[in-house]
Amino acid sequence: MVAENTSSRSLSITLRVWRQAGPTQPGKFVDYQSKDLSPNMSFLEMLDVVNDELTLKGEEPIAFAHDCREGICGTCSCTINGKPHGPGKGVATCQVYMRAFRDGDVVTVEPFRAAAFPVIKDLITDRSAFDKIQQAGGFITARTGSAPEANGLPVPKPDADLAMDAAACIGCGACVAACKNASAMLFVAAKVSHLGLLPQGQAERDRRVLSMVSTMDALGFGNCTNQYECSAACPKLITHDFIARMNRDYLGASLRAAFKPESAASGGGAG
Amino acid sequence: MATLDSKIPSGPLADKWRNHKANIKLVNPANKRKYEVIVVGAGLAGASAASSLGDLGYKVKCFVFHDSPRRAHSIAAQGGINAAKNYQNDGDSVHRLFYDTLKGGDYRAREANVHRLAEVSVNIIDQCVAQGVPFAREYGGLLANRSFGGAQVSRTFYARGQTGQQLLLGAYSALSRTIGQGLVEMHTHSEMLDLVIVDGQAKGIIVRDLVTGKITRHAADAVVLATGGYGNVFNLATYARGSNATAIWRAYKRGACIANLCYTQIHPTCIPVSGDYQSKLTLMSESLRNDGRIWVPKKKEDAKKDPNSIPEADRDYYLERMYPSFGNLCPRDIASRAAKRVCDEGRGVGPTGLGVYLDFADAIKRLGENGVRERYGNLFDIYHEITAESAYKVPMRIFPAVHYTMGGLWVDYNLMSNVPGLFVLGEANFSDHGANRLGASALMQGLADGYFVIPYTIGDYLAGQKPGSRPSTDRPEFKAAEDNVTAMTNRLLSSKGKHPVSYYHKRLGKILWEFCGMARTKEGLEKALKLIPELREEFWKDVLVPGSGDTLNQSLEQAGRVADFLELGELMCRDALTREESCGGHFREEHQFPDGECKRDDASFGHVAAWEYQGEGKTPLRNIEPLNYEFTKMSVRNYK
Ligand SMILES: Cc1cc2nc3c(=O)[nH]c(=O)nc-3n(C[C@H](O)[C@H](O)[C@H](O)COP(=O)(O)OP(=O)(O)OC[C@H]3O[C@@H](n4cnc5c(N)ncnc54)[C@H](O)[C@@H]3O)c2cc1C
Ligand code: FES
Numbered sequence: 001m002v003a004e005n006t007s008s009r010s011l012s013i014t015l016r017v018w019r020q021a022g023p024t025q026p027g028k029f030v031d032y033q034s035k036d037l038s039p040n041m042s043f044l045e046m047l048d049v050v051n052d053e054l055t056l057k058g059e060e061p062i063a064f065a066h067d068c069r070e071g072i073c074g075t076c077s078c079t080i081n082g083k084p085h086g087p088g089k090g091v092a093t094c095q096v097y098m099r100a101f102r103d104g105d106v107v108t109v110e111p112f113r114a115a116a117f118p119v120i121k122d123l124i125t126d127r128s129a130f131d132k133i134q135q136a137g138g139f140i141t142a143r144t145g146s147a148p149e150a151n152g153l154p155v156p157k158p159d160a161d162l163a164m165d166a167a168a169c170i171g172c173g174a175c176v177a178a179c180k181n182a183s184a185m186l187f188v189a190a191k192v193s194h195l196g197l198l199p200q201g202q203a204e205r206d207r208r209v210l211s212m213v214s215t216m217d218a219l220g221f222g223n224c225t226n227q228y229e230c231s232a233a234c235p236k237l238i239t240h241d242f243i244a245r246m247n248r249d250y251l252g253a254s255l256r257a258a259f260k261p262e263s264a265a266s267g268g269g270a271g
Numbered sequence: 272m273a274t275l276d277s278k279i280p281s282g283p284l285a286d287k288w289r290n291h292k293a294n295i296k297l298v299n300p301a302n303k304r305k306y307e308v309i310v311v312g313a314g315l316a317g318a319s320a321a322s323s324l325g326d327l328g329y330k331v332k333c334f335v336f337h338d339s340p341r342r343a344h345s346i347a348a349q350g351g352i353n354a355a356k357n358y359q360n361d362g363d364s365v366h367r368l369f370y371d372t373l374k375g376g377d378y379r380a381r382e383a384n385v386h387r388l389a390e391v392s393v394n395i396i397d398q399c400v401a402q403g404v405p406f407a408r409e410y411g412g413l414l415a416n417r418s419f420g421g422a423q424v425s426r427t428f429y430a431r432g433q434t435g436q437q438l439l440l441g442a443y444s445a446l447s448r449t450i451g452q453g454l455v456e457m458h459t460h461s462e463m464l465d466l467v468i469v470d471g472q473a474k475g476i477i478v479r480d481l482v483t484g485k486i487t488r489h490a491a492d493a494v495v496l497a498t499g500g501y502g503n504v505f506n507l508a509t510y511a512r513g514s515n516a517t518a519i520w521r522a523y524k525r526g527a528c529i530a531n532l533c534y535t536q537i538h539p540t541c542i543p544v545s546g547d548y549q550s551k552l553t554l555m556s557e558s559l560r561n562d563g564r565i566w567v568p569k570k571k572e573d574a575k576k577d578p579n580s581i582p583e584a585d586r587d588y589y590l591e592r593m594y595p596s597f598g599n600l601c602p603r604d605i606a607s608r609a610a611k612r613v614c615d616e617g618r619g620v621g622p623t624g625l626g627v628y629l630d631f632a633d634a635i636k637r638l639g640e641n642g643v644r645e646r647y648g649n650l651f652d653i654y655h656e657i658t659a660e661s662a663y664k665v666p667m668r669i670f671p672a673v674h675y676t677m678g679g680l681w682v683d684y685n686l687m688s689n690v691p692g693l694f695v696l697g698e699a700n701f702s703d704h705g706a707n708r709l710g711a712s713a714l715m716q717g718l719a720d721g722y723f724v725i726p727y728t729i730g731d732y733l734a735g736q737k738p739g740s741r742p743s744t745d746r747p748e749f750k751a752a753e754d755n756v757t758a759m760t761n762r763l764l765s766s767k768g769k770h771p772v773s774y775y776h777k778r779l780g781k782i783l784w785e786f787c788g789m790a791r792t793k794e795g796l797e798k799a800l801k802l803i804p805e806l807r808e809e810f811w812k813d814v815l816v817p818g819s820g821d822t823l824n825q826s827l828e829q830a831g832r833v834a835d836f837l838e839l840g841e842l843m844c845r846d847a848l849t850r851e852e853s854c855g856g857h858f859r860e861e862h863q864f865p866d867g868e869c870k871r872d873d874a875s876f877g878h879v880a881a882w883e884y885q886g887e888g889k890t891p892l893r894n895i896e897p898l899n900y901e902f903t904k905m906s907v908r909n910y911k
Contacts (some may be wrong), residue, residue, distance in 0.1 A: 135451035147401035154412025
């Protein structure tokens with residue numbers, strides 16, 4: 001049988017949107033009516049329509065971040081009805097469809113809230129702190145051209161699969177927005193685990209976790225108090241087990257760093 | 272008239288690249304840091320180039336319009352990346368990958384470039400594995416492969432349905448490392464709006480900070496564009512919404528030739544359009560064609576019926592019928608046109624009649640639902656999210672959509688355009704795919720260009736530039752380019768007309784899809800060449816761009832990009848009109864065999880058409896680079 005769309009009737013909603021002209025300006029919620037929407041329309045397509053209407057009325061459209069519109073680039077980042085990326089499990093904002101709402105609903109839309117993600121405009125925040133954490137150690141140093149033959153290093157399938165689970169992170173920041181402490185532990189743990197699970201990642205394993213964690217702390221992200229709102233909000237459903245894994249790595253690396261100082265000749269740090 | 276010297280090295284095909292690398296000039300290590308290189312773009316091509324050049328010791332500045340280099344459109348590639356590793360022992364080789372790519376491109380690419388691509392493909396996999404890209408593995412721990420369209424061997428490497436993501440994150444991690452080490456200076460939220468030419472050479476760019484609106488000048492010894500494809504000219508495409516042609520188009524207007532614009536790829540397996548509000552089309556990876564079977568009902572009357580109620584005997588598995596040896600895995604252009612044909616016959620399915628089934632019932636019988644989930648689970652999830660249908664129970668509905676652009680800025684064998692000092696990598700150039708790109712070959716090309724070609728070839732150019740001869744940004748050429756950008760911004764903001772930008776983009780897309788889409792005719796293209804300039808005129812008179820230029824203003828960004836599309840779209844139609852033959856993604860109805868296959872005209876069109884800007888309102892000049900096939904015979908593609 002052909003599975004039916006939950007409804008083919010059109011719906012109308014009240015949008016309650018966070019409007020903020022710039023990083024230092026105060027923001028406030030503003031209501032807009034959005035009418036006769038198809039349930040098959042995506043949430044962002046609904047915002048497109050609202051924006052065209054605002055433009056025609058001579059008002060400034062709502063600034064919102066988006067690009068791929070298929071849940072992989074990590075650009076879209078709205079908190080919808082209090083939940084980062086809105087209703088539904090394992091989806092990004094761009095994968096929310098209007099069929100998730102009912103006619104007459106009031107839908108509140110805000111930016112991802114976190115001290116480390118300041119608002120740029122309306123629903124757009126500055127998430128460059130994530131890039132800084134990556135730059136601190138989220139890599140395996142393999143200068144172009146220096147790589148050995150790929151099949152020279154077999155990786156057990158379970159390790160490769162688990163590494164891939166962690167590597168699926170799209171860097172959207174929903175984990176931070178969902179956490180009451182605005183902690184970036186899930187994001188960092190995903191990268192540390194992805195690289196630390198692979199044989200190629202062993203040489204820099206200790207340095208990586210120490211450097212990424214200290215950079216995360218320095219950038220103003222909060223501590224993890226094991227509430228696991230992060231994995232619940234993650235569009236890729238990355239499990240908080242990786243946080244435990246990273247904590248073990250971090251502890252081990254700290255101990256090793258304390259007892260086994262690096263050779264003075266070992267050269268520059270991770271940068 | 273531009274000189275188009277392809278600079279293909281002499282000698283036997285398989286030795287060209289090796290000899291070329293041995294013969295080109297080098298920059299000595301101590302001098303490298305005296306050269307600054309601008310890289311625009313950090314997709315697979317840009318990120319791999321920027322990090323590799325940084326590691327070599329050049330001072331690199333990298334610009335992206337995205338808020339982070341990790342968000343480039345490359346992230347969305349699903350299916351995989353080709354490489355001639357022959358791990359499956361199924362007869363693959365560098366020569367076979369070369370041959371498949373050349374043939375898949377309908378003999379409209381350069382032999383030497385394609386051969387080099389096949390050669391370095393093996394290094395790419397090594398490089399990515401070393402970076403920690405979690406490719407799919409077999410139980411023994413070795414790398415797994417799958418097959419893709421246009422090939423009879425299994426040479427595609429993949430990371431679930433997220434290969435582009437994992438390759439990009441690999442390149443991004445290398446880029447992040449070099450940024451952290453101070454080797455690359457990263458500029459995010461920075462859109463290049465003009466190219467600066469000094470004494471005939473590319474020496475800088477003009478950039479708008481998308482957050483503050485500030486316009487700045489940047490000088491360099493060489494400029495590398497890796498800004499992606501122009502498929503969003505069609506409005507509806509599988510591209511990320513932000514993908515645009517502004518960088519390559521403005522370089523074109525500064526004298527860089529743009530080649531083969533009419534070669535656009537329409538991907539056969541995308542989710543059909545559902546309504547007017549539609550903002551993008553979602554691809555269902557071609558890898559699905561490994562196990563899914565494409566069909567439509569034999570009888571028109573059945574088109575609206577529940578597919579599961581249509582008996583086997585009443586189904587037309589048309590690809591298997593028409594192309595028995597390649598079947599569902601025939602190349603994209605062929606599969607797309609076949610879908611159009613059956614829909615034109617009234618046998619298309621779904622509410623709009625513009626759809627065909629991609630059925631997994633047999634695969635589920637063979638592999639079990641879990642087996643299918645293991646291979647394609649995330650794609651089935653995407654499909655479910657968008658359509659609210661389960662492809663485990665009902666066949667998927669798919670339809671062709673614009674997916675890739677083979678055309679782009681003309682480059683020589685060194686990936687340098689006809690403007691000295693301007694290099695172009697990845698989808699932004701025209702180089703390796705001829706008239707049609709095979710699946711899993713764009714990722715290969717982007718990374719080949721960035722990791723393994725530009726690091727050598729840029730040295731050949733820079734070695735001829737005096738260290739420290741980089742011009743100052745106070746030069747009049749920089750001021751003129753900045754003024755040009757400011758004037759355009761002001762013009763867009765001051766028009767305060769009647770319609771939002773999207774209105775024009777949608778209309779342009781409709782014109783192009785109708786007249787320059789899957790099938791083209793002289794009549795249709797001539798009509799488009801009348802309609803587009805009219806639309807462009809209307810746009811400049813009536814577009815409504817709210818807000819100001821000195822803050823984040825997405826309407827303004829979009830307006831600039833659509834303004835460029837309105838020009839590029841016209842040239843694309845002109846290119847399609849002048850190419851009086853059918854080849855690959857360019858299908859002219861006038862030129863076909865009785866069975867509907869492409870009829871090439873090698874004698875008259877066995878060449879690259881590279882267009883040269885002649886000034887506003889003037890018809891551009893069509894330059895030709897003949898394609899000399901020394902080692903292979905241009906033959907009729909046959910996938911039957
Ligand atoms: C849905 C989808 C699936 C695909 N799947 C596959 C696949 O399985 N296998 C395969 O081989 N290919 C696939 N492709 C094609 C492939 O993904 C692309 O061709 C390739 O990734 C392009 O890479 P690129 O580096 O050239 O450009 P992009 O990844 O598009 O990067 C462009 C970069 O340029 C920057 N930029 C652009 N303009 C400017 C400007 N004016 N100023 C500053 N910065 C600018 C952007 O910020 C970005 O960083 C797929 C494509 C799509 C759409
Ligand atoms: S827009 Fe790319 S993840 Fe949502």
